Amino acid sequence: MTTPLPSPASTLPLLFLLLLLLLHPFPAIANLHNLRTKSLKLPPTHSTKPTEFFEVTKPISLPNTIPCIHHIFTHDFASTFVKPPFLTNYTPPSHCPSSHGFSKIVLEWNATCKGRQFDRIFGLWLGGVELLRSCTAEPRPNGILWTVRKDVTKYSSSLLSKRRQDLAVFLGNIVDGTYTGIYHVNVSIYFYPASGENSGGGGNSKAADLILPISRNVENLNDGLWFQIENSSTRIESSEFTIPSNAYRAVLEVYVSPHQDDEFWYTNYPNDYIVANNLTSTPGNGPFREVVVSLDGVITVGAVWPFTVIYTGGINPLLWRPISGIGSFDLPTYDIELTPVLGNLLDGKAHSLGFSVTNGLSVWFVDANLHLWVDREGEKTTEGKLVAHGSELGLTSDANFTGLNGKFETGASRWVSTEGWVKSSNGNITTRFDQRFSYSNSMEMGKGGDSQRVKQRCNVSDKVSFSGGGPSLRSTNRFSVELYTDSKAGRNNTVLLETRLALGLGNRRFRGGKEVSRLGNLQRARGEMVVQGDLVSGGFGATKQWYNYGGEEEKCYFRDVSSKNYTIVHDRQGIKCHK
Ligand SMILES: *[C@@H]1O[C@H](CO)[C@@H](O)[C@H](O)[C@H]1NC(C)=O
Ligand SMILES: *[C@@H]1O[C@H](CO)[C@@H](O)[C@H](O)[C@H]1NC(C)=O
Ligand SMILES: *[C@@H]1O[C@H](CO)[C@@H](O)[C@H](O)[C@H]1NC(C)=O
Ligand SMILES: *[C@@H]1O[C@H](CO)[C@@H](O)[C@H](O)[C@H]1NC(C)=O
Ligand SMILES: *[C@@H]1O[C@H](CO)[C@@H](O)[C@H](O)[C@H]1NC(C)=O
Ligand SMILES: *[C@@H]1O[C@H](CO)[C@@H](O)[C@H](O)[C@H]1NC(C)=O
Ligand SMILES: *[C@@H]1O[C@H](CO)[C@@H](O)[C@H](O)[C@H]1NC(C)=O
Ligand SMILES: *[C@@H]1O[C@H](CO)[C@@H](O)[C@H](O)[C@H]1NC(C)=O
Numbered sequence: 231m232t233t234p235l236p237s238p239a240s241t242l243p244l245l246f247l248l249l250l251l252l253l254h255p256f257p258a259i260a261n262l263h264n265l266r267t268k269s270l271k272l273p274p275t276h277s278t279k280p281t282e283f284f285e286v287t288k289p290i291s292l293p294n295t296i297p298c299i300h301h302i303f304t305h306d307f308a309s310t311f312v313k314p315p316f317l318t319n320y321t322p323p324s325h326c327p328s329s330h331g332f333s334k335i336v337l338e339w340n341a342t343c344k345g346r347q348f349d350r351i352f353g354l355w356l357g358g359v360e361l362l363r364s365c366t367a368e369p370r371p372n373g374i375l376w377t378v379r380k381d382v383t384k385y386s387s388s389l390l391s392k393r394r395q396d397l398a399v400f401l402g403n404i405v406d407g408t409y410t411g412i413y414h415v416n417v418s419i420y421f422y423p424a425s426g427e428n429s430g431g432g433g434n435s436k437a438a439d440l441i442l443p444i445s446r447n448v449e450n451l452n453d454g455l456w457f458q459i460e461n462s463s464t465r466i467e468s469s470e471f472t473i474p475s476n477a478y479r480a481v482l483e484v485y486v487s488p489h490q491d492d493e494f495w496y497t498n499y500p501n502d503y504i505v506a507n508n509l510t511s512t513p514g515n516g517p518f519r520e521v522v523v524s525l526d527g528v529i530t531v532g533a534v535w536p537f538t539v540i541y542t543g544g545i546n547p548l549l550w551r552p553i554s555g556i557g558s559f560d561l562p563t564y565d566i567e568l569t570p571v572l573g574n575l576l577d578g579k580a581h582s583l584g585f586s587v588t589n590g591l592s593v594w595f596v597d598a599n600l601h602l603w604v605d606r607e608g609e610k611t612t613e614g615k616l617v618a619h620g621s622e623l624g625l626t627s628d629a630n631f632t633g634l635n636g637k638f639e640t641g642a643s644r645w646v647s648t649e650g651w652v653k654s655s656n657g658n659i660t661t662r663f664d665q666r667f668s669y670s671n672s673m674e675m676g677k678g679g680d681s682q683r684v685k686q687r688c689n690v691s692d693k694v695s696f697s698g699g700g701p702s703l704r705s706t707n708r709f710s711v712e713l714y715t716d717s718k719a720g721r722n723n724t725v726l727l728e729t730r731l732a733l734g735l736g737n738r739r740f741r742g743g744k745e746v747s748r749l750g751n752l753q754r755a756r757g758e759m760v761v762q763g764d765l766v767s768g769g770f771g772a773t774k775q776w777y778n779y780g781g782e783e784e785k786c787y788f789r790d791v792s793s794k795n796y797t798i799v800h801d802r803q804g805i806k807c808h809k
């Protein structure tokens with residue numbers, strides 16, 4: 231049930247679902263990953279081989295050197311919900327030759343699972359710095375396996391730090407008679423030595439010298455290190471930190487994942503509609519959300535308008551087997567340039583970065599990494615000053631409805647801008663950071679609330695310009711989601727849910743006005759499912775995906791793949807550049 235089901239015919243199963251959950255020995259219903267995602271109850275297949283799930287993405291470009299493999303842990307995640315994260319000591323590998331340093335570091339997560347289980351969100355942190363936010367794949371009786379590889383070179387300073395650090399993984403899972411799936415996980419990190427000749431890093435900007443966690447302290451935590459943000463535009467979760475006084479550049483990398491009442495925030499109804507129709511247990515606040523980041527509670531330093539990641543149990547779990555949703559195995563992160571505000575942070579005192587979610591309902595998991603570059607020239611401290619900053623949000627909404635049928639239009643736009651200078655051994659450089667956002671959402675409810683059509687578009691552009699140093703950096707993103715759902719009451723308290731979905735992500739990056747990479751990623755899916763309580767007892771799902779990346783030095787990758795139920799019916803990939 232992707233959409234809250236308002237009609238009398240379909241509220242019944244929803245109530246039934248709640249009853250089922252109440253009968254279950256769940257420690258805290260409100261904290262469960264999601265009541266609206268489903269796990270499947272399907273007959274075992276003839277196939278005995280485990281199914282391999284994957285997210286379509288370009289292969290990581292690797293140097294021509296032999297990697298050192300650093301095995302980090304093997305662990306089974308069974309009854310881990312409301313328990314401390316799994317912890318292991320981390321030190322960099324001692325057996326790796328590193329005279330030229332490492333030009334690439336890759337994290338590898340392998341997991342297997344068998345039985346029935348929900349999709350679970352998880353995070354992996356090193357010394358409080360988040361390295362991966364991801365979602366598990368949902369198992370089937372004959373078993374599944376999947377691998378997530380992530381280029382973690384940008385976290386080099388944390389990964390190579392000699393001090394002893396805790397590596398923490400929180401994956402809140404519940405195993406009982408019904409939900410039998412235990413996640414068996416291996417994590418290794420591959421260190422690729424630089425060859426010496428081309429240690430330049432292939433045009434990638436140099437990794438930060440130091441990364442500070444903006445997350446919760448792992449001590450006494452029965453949860454992930456993320457902040458849990460809910461309920462309002464005013465509720466701010468924040469974390470204090472102190473930076474070295476010779477920092478000359480700062481970038482905040484924000485991790486975001488919405489859950490429960492906001493997992494499908496882009497389908498949430500306006501409150502007027504909810505009130506007029508007496509819909510009591512339906513998530514509302516309309517379909518617009520953003521995460522706003524503030525410094526010391528007063529300066530808005532940036533915003534995140536997140537991509538609509540759909541987890542592996544989302545909408546119809548059969549859509550995501552074995553091709554997982556865009557971003558679901560490696561959730562996108564969002565960078566906010568903090569160099570313009572460095573002047574406010576260089577006083578050696580503690581400062582705070584806070585997060586709020588505009589219109590947010592329970593619950594958003596948000597935290598961040600503060601990447602810092604420090605001046606190595608002597609003891610000389612840098613100095614700086616924030617010169618100008620501003621931000622403005624515009625929201626529009628329009629609604630026409632009669633009873634449960636109606637049309638809603640929501641529009642939003644925002645700009646955020648900061649400008650400041652920093653003087654270091656690199657000179658006196660003025661940095662300006664500009665974000666521009668625009669958004670539209672049209673929603674149509676039909677059939678007495680049983681059908682919903684949502685079309686959402688979001689444009690995000692970020693620009694960092696330096697006067698007196700380096701080419702400007704710009705990125706543009708286009709996010710789109712189109713979703714049609716239609717539910718009908720079936721026999722035996724079942725609901726038949728029909729879905730059509732298009733999910734798109736486009737990204738272009740520019741350096742000094744010149745395009746350096748371009749990505750187009752689109753999934754189209756359709757499916758049907760028979761839902762009984764919280765279980766899907768039948769149905770089908772078909773997904774097609776087109777992925778097309780073009781980067782610097784003619785590095786390209788495309789993949790055109792489609793699946794039906796669990797079977798790949800078409801798969802073509804290559805590295806030829808399509809212009
Ligand atoms: C983890 O590693 C162990 C030992 O190499 C292996 O037996 C097991 O199959 C691996 N599991 C996964 C999920 O990769
Ligand atoms: C993960 O699985 C792949 C493919 O089976 C294997 O090559 C790799 O060694 C595994 N890595 C870990 C960390 O278990
Ligand atoms: C969130 O809102 C709900 C409903 O309005 C309320 O019951 C709950 O106490 C609120 N939680 C917080 C943390 O404000
Ligand atoms: C909503 O509830 C109120 C009070 O119980 C009732 O008067 C009204 O008719 C209800 N409206 C709908 C649309 O059911
Ligand atoms: C609501 O109705 C008015 C008048 O017919 C129309 O101008 C407007 O576009 C409608 N809004 C929506 C969201 O359909
Ligand atoms: C750095 O440059 C800015 C803008 O030109 C100027 O206002 C500021 O005084 C300079 N700072 C120093 C320490 O020279
Ligand atoms: C996004 O940008 C495109 C191209 O400039 C434009 O056609 C579209 O209307 C924009 N969408 C929104 C929601 O602003
Ligand atoms: C309804 O459910 C009951 C119990 O699960 C089952 O025995 C029966 O066959 C079902 N009837 C139909 C028409 O599916």
Ligand SMILES: *[C@@H]1O[C@H](CO)[C@@H](O)[C@H](O)[C@H]1NC(C)=O
Pocket residue numbers: 272548768769770771795
């Ligand atoms: C697979 O697809 C067919 C329809 O083409 C359907 O009958 C079947 O139940 C589907 N579902 C699964 C999980 O095999």
